[in-house]
Every structure is written in structure tokens, then in C-alpha cells.
Amino acid sequence: MRFTTIRAAALTLALLLPASTLVAQETAPAPAEETPVPTPDQAPDQAPAEPAPGGEQPEPTPEEKAEAPRDPLEVYADLNLFGEIFDRIRAEYVDAPDEQELIRAAIQGMLTSLDPHSGYLPPADYDEMREDTSGEFGGLGIEVTMEEGIVKVVSPIDDTPAAKAGIMANDLIVAIDGVQVQGLTLDDAVAKMRGPLGTSVKITVAREGVPDPLDFELTRATIAMRAVRWSMEGDVAVLRLSRFSEQAFVGIQQAIKDIYAERKDVPPKGIILDLRNNPGGLVDQSVYVADAFLKQGAVVLTRGRVPEESARYDAQPDALDAQLSDVPLVVLINGGSASASEIVAGALQDHKRATIVGTRSFGKGSVQSIISLGPDGAMRLTTARYYTPNNRSIQALGIVPDIEIKQTVPAELQGRDEIIGEAGLAGHITVEGQEETTVGSSVYVPADKAEDNQLQYAIGLINGEETDPAYPPKAE
Known part of the structure; x- marks a missing residue:
């Protein structure tokens, strides 16, 4: 029978559950229920709840249900339900369905139900993603x-x-x-x-x-693909980093080399690192880019459910950060600066190495692992949250600039240039006790540099034409 095959597949899936989960359930059976007796010194509001009429125990709260491990038989039953529905679709749907697409859609639904950043990558999408991240x-x-x-x-x-x-x-x-x-x-x-x-x-x-x-x-x-472009605005170097592909750090390194070569080894008066509308990318590249401007200390901390996903990434002294140690640094961010961009901005802000200018960033404070499924593509799974060196989680909050500078938005774009960011995504991961943003942040950047308020303000700061207590940053 067809259903027997599905049932066997369901059992196979169930056996893929982490062994530790199954062992915990099998070696720690629930103790026999007893009716606790309150001690004489218990206050009335501390007394155990009375059993329901008929000897039934009170229904567990949703929180208790979430914490309690499920019986493996319940998991098998749910997988059998999936198999039964799949079988009925194959047999009775008005048109013969694409069975592979049905399975992939079910996998996609399972992953996207977790958070907005987890998902299934079919082979073609996986190839495109690898091309994108490799640069x-x-x-x-x-x-x-x-x-x-x-x-x-x-x-x-x-x-x-x-x-x-x-x-x-x-x-x-x-x-x-x-x-x-x-x-x-x-x-x-x-x-x-x-x-x-x-x-x-x-x-x-x-x-x-x-x-x-x-x-x-x-x-x-x-x-x-070129990840970094640079230009000189007078004596100020502007480095535009578009995304954190594998070309990010080598692009920064080459840009610095070219700038010094053009200036015959005379340092620029200051550097502006433009991370606006940079959607992020590879975590290791964010660490390398931050390390280019830091000689020591943490860059980012990650914390996951399993020990392997918890780590601390540190900057190391090298010739590049020694070369740039006395060069003032301003970082530009806006509502489109996300993930790896926020790692870099947060690290440089916490270490007082740079002044952050612009508007609040996107607020994506989670790390996704890409897990290959061989010829079937890959899955993108959120496995950790990341924190800045000062232990700040920016999840659904973002990096708040030291100096907020807004753009002059054309009338036809006003009201459409702002996004709430991560906090506005349905199903986003929350951090207990942490506030979330409720207002939008602009993603508008003028094509004309002369009309770019944020860029011109940063140039003015470095040239001394603008002043603010946040520039230059002062170590505490």
C-alpha cells in the first residue's frame, strides 16, 4: 500500500530527531502523580492547586506545554497525519500534482514558520546564493x-x-x-x-x-563582483561597501592600498565607511572588515541553542589597523543597513573607534546557517543571535546612530522611504525584556553626492565644518 511507504518515511523522519531529545524522554519518565500536602507555614496563596472534580489534574498552561518534551509517539502520529494528507492529495486532487514540489512546499512552510529568515533553498536558488556570497x-x-x-x-x-x-x-x-x-x-x-x-x-x-x-x-x-568602491572628497576617503560577500575584506584592503598609493603614502584626513542599504552577508567578512579598523577586543558575540553556535570573534593587531590607527573614522548607516553591516557598526561604536551617522539600522540580530542537503539544495536555519561587544542585542531594535542625520526626501517618495525593519516582519524572533522599534527609518540615499545630507555632514565633521560631542568618539 502507498500509505505503508509514507508511514515508513514518517518513522524515518522521526528518527532524525536529536538523540539527546529522545534519550531525555526515555530516561526521565514522569514520576507518579501525588497530591502535595502544604506545610503549616505556607501562606494560602502558596498552597498547591486543588485537583479538578473527578480527580482530573488542571490543564497545563501554554508555557508548560511548550517546555514539556513531547512523547515520541505524538511526533510519529503527526508525521503519519502529514503522510495521510500527502497521500490524499496525490490520489484525489483535481489535477495530478508535482509530488516533489509538494514535498518542497511542505519543507518551506515548516522552515518559514520559525522566523522570516529560515527557509528552504531549492538547488537553483542554492547555486545562486553561493554565487552571491562568493562574489x-x-x-x-x-x-x-x-x-x-x-x-x-x-x-x-x-x-x-x-x-x-x-x-x-x-x-x-x-x-x-x-x-x-x-x-x-x-x-x-x-x-x-x-x-x-x-x-x-x-x-x-x-x-x-x-x-x-x-x-x-x-x-x-x-x-x-566588486564589493567596494572608493572616492576622494577632497582629503576625505569614502569607502562604499555594498554587501559582505567574500570580496568584502579584500575590497577594503585594496581600496586602502590604492588610496595611499594615490596620495603617495600620505594618510587621508579621515575615512567614511558607507554601509547604507548594505543588506549584510557573511559573518566572517564582517569580522575581517571591523578588524581592519580595530587592533584588539571583541567584534561580535554569538549565542545559540547548542554550544557550537556560541562564540566570540576578536580583532587582532595587524599592519592594516596600525596604518589606520590615527585616521578618524565615520560610519554611515540607515534603515537598509542590516545584519553584517550592524555587526561592523556596533563593534566600531562600542569600541569608540568610529562615530555612527545616519538613521537607525534594520535590526537583524540573528545568524543563519546554510546547511547543504546535497542534490536537494539547502536549508537556511537561524541558529544563533549575535551581540555587540558591549553585550547589546540589536534584534528588532537596530543600531542607533551617534548623530542622527536625515535626508531631504523628494515629495513623491515621502512616506514611502521608511521601513520599520526587523520589528515589522511577521514572526520575527523576539528577545525577552528587550524593547523593539515602532517607528520607521529611511532608506533613501540621493544619487547626487551634493544632495546627500548624511555624506556631506560626515565630510563636514572630518573637515571641522560641523561639530558634535560624539565626534571624535572618546574612550570611556
């Missing part, structure tokens, strides 16, 4: 944007197939492998240009001043 992919090396339905080259990346072939900034990509780009989304066009290493793709571009389209036959190679 590397098989492609051509072109930074692009969409302009009037045409993909426009912002710039070719140095030492990539696109740069070597002669593709130039402002070229318009009109066809990919003979397929017109008009009508495609930017994501679709980018997906067509990416692919397995060593494979070829033909790009057709229109270039201003050239009457006929140009064809380029390119071979895909490993492309490292």
Missing part, C-alpha cells in the same frame, strides 16, 4: 544598467573578457546570441550573459559614432 560567477565582466529598454554598459571590469575584447562604457547591448534585448528585463539579460566557465556568447552592441552594430565573441571566465 564570483561565470560571466563577461560588464557592469550594466537598463536605459529605455536597452542594456547599457556602465563600465567593463578590468582584466575580464569584456575589457580585453574592447567593450566600452556607454555601449548599448542590443542582442545576446542573436536574441534582441528589447523587451527583456535587466535580470533576464544578465542571466543570458552569465553561464558556465569556458562557454562562449556573442554580444552585439551599438556604439555612438559607429554606424553599424559591433559583434563580440566572448568566452565566459570567473568574474569577481
Whole structure:
């Protein structure tokens, strides 16, 4: 029978429960119930509850139910219920369902019921996530944007197939492998240009001043996405870190090297680390980036349910932080700065190494582990909360800047530029006794640097044109 197979699968799933849970249930049976007798010195409100009429015990409270381990037989019964429902869907649903998708949807529902950041990653999504976090992919090396339905080259990346072939900034990509780009989304066009290493793709571009389209036959190679961009605003260095991929720290390191080379080893007057709208990424990269500006002390603390998930990550003295030790630092954050961005901002704030400017951050104070499921993809599971060096949890609260500076938001975006952040997500993890934010924080950043109030204020602080007791930060 089909149901027998499902029942066997259910039993297999039940046996995947942690052994410690099963052992605890089997070696610690509930003692026989006795009616306690109050001692003479007990006050009336301390007396044990009377049994219900008929000898029945009072119904356990929800808290007591949550704390009490479930009988394994109850778990098996629930898994059998799942099997029964799955069997009925397979047999009786109006159209024959995709059984694999049914299972994956059930797994996804189980994980997403835990919190907004746990979930199931099918194989394609897992591959995309790994590409995203590694910061590397098989492609051509072109930074692009969409302009009037045409993909426009912002710039070719140095030492990539696109740069070597002669593709130039402002070229318009009109066809990919003979397929017109008009009508495609930017994501679709980018997906067509990416692919397995060593494979070829033909790009057709229109270039201003050239009457006929140009064809380029390119071979895909490993492309490292640039995580860090830098510029000099007078004598002030601005480092924009877009996300914490595996390219984050090496990007910071290279940017500092380039800045000093351009200035003939003269330190900048100050550094602005721009983490606005940086959604986070890898925890280890956040530790490395914070360590670039710290010579010692904790960067982040993690605490999980199992000992392996609880750890302390420390900064170590090195040549980079020695080089930057006397350079003032300002960090920019806003409502889109989350996770690893908050680790860095919180560490530099607690150690009084940087002044934090902007608006309150997102408030994602949890760590997700990516657990591979082999050919079936992976699961993203929240396994720990993280805390700043001063033992602050920012979960659903965020990092509060030392100096709050708001942007001048265009009329058409007012009211739509703010998000509550983690506290606004249904099912978010709570921290007992900790307040949560109830107001929004803006994610708006003007494209024009001259109109960027937060950036201009930070530059003014470093140049002495703006003053605030929080700058420079003073160690207590």
C-alpha cells in the first residue's frame, strides 16, 4: 500500500530527531502523580492547586506545554497525519500534482514558520546564493544598467573578457546570441550573459559614432563582483561597501592600498565607511572588515541553542589597523543597513573607534546557517543571535546612530522611504525584556553626492565644518 511507504518515511523522519531529545524522554519518565500536602507555614496563596472534580489534574498552561518534551509517539502520529494528507492529495486532487514540489512546499512552510529568515533553498536558488556570497560567477565582466529598454554598459571590469575584447562604457547591448534585448528585463539579460566557465556568447552592441552594430565573441571566465568602491572628497576617503560577500575584506584592503598609493603614502584626513542599504552577508567578512579598523577586543558575540553556535570573534593587531590607527573614522548607516553591516557598526561604536551617522539600522540580530542537503539544495536555519561587544542585542531594535542625520526626501517618495525593519516582519524572533522599534527609518540615499545630507555632514565633521560631542568618539 502507498500509505505503508509514507508511514515508513514518517518513522524515518522521526528518527532524525536529536538523540539527546529522545534519550531525555526515555530516561526521565514522569514520576507518579501525588497530591502535595502544604506545610503549616505556607501562606494560602502558596498552597498547591486543588485537583479538578473527578480527580482530573488542571490543564497545563501554554508555557508548560511548550517546555514539556513531547512523547515520541505524538511526533510519529503527526508525521503519519502529514503522510495521510500527502497521500490524499496525490490520489484525489483535481489535477495530478508535482509530488516533489509538494514535498518542497511542505519543507518551506515548516522552515518559514520559525522566523522570516529560515527557509528552504531549492538547488537553483542554492547555486545562486553561493554565487552571491562568493562574489564570483561565470560571466563577461560588464557592469550594466537598463536605459529605455536597452542594456547599457556602465563600465567593463578590468582584466575580464569584456575589457580585453574592447567593450566600452556607454555601449548599448542590443542582442545576446542573436536574441534582441528589447523587451527583456535587466535580470533576464544578465542571466543570458552569465553561464558556465569556458562557454562562449556573442554580444552585439551599438556604439555612438559607429554606424553599424559591433559583434563580440566572448568566452565566459570567473568574474569577481566588486564589493567596494572608493572616492576622494577632497582629503576625505569614502569607502562604499555594498554587501559582505567574500570580496568584502579584500575590497577594503585594496581600496586602502590604492588610496595611499594615490596620495603617495600620505594618510587621508579621515575615512567614511558607507554601509547604507548594505543588506549584510557573511559573518566572517564582517569580522575581517571591523578588524581592519580595530587592533584588539571583541567584534561580535554569538549565542545559540547548542554550544557550537556560541562564540566570540576578536580583532587582532595587524599592519592594516596600525596604518589606520590615527585616521578618524565615520560610519554611515540607515534603515537598509542590516545584519553584517550592524555587526561592523556596533563593534566600531562600542569600541569608540568610529562615530555612527545616519538613521537607525534594520535590526537583524540573528545568524543563519546554510546547511547543504546535497542534490536537494539547502536549508537556511537561524541558529544563533549575535551581540555587540558591549553585550547589546540589536534584534528588532537596530543600531542607533551617534548623530542622527536625515535626508531631504523628494515629495513623491515621502512616506514611502521608511521601513520599520526587523520589528515589522511577521514572526520575527523576539528577545525577552528587550524593547523593539515602532517607528520607521529611511532608506533613501540621493544619487547626487551634493544632495546627500548624511555624506556631506560626515565630510563636514572630518573637515571641522560641523561639530558634535560624539565626534571624535572618546574612550570611556
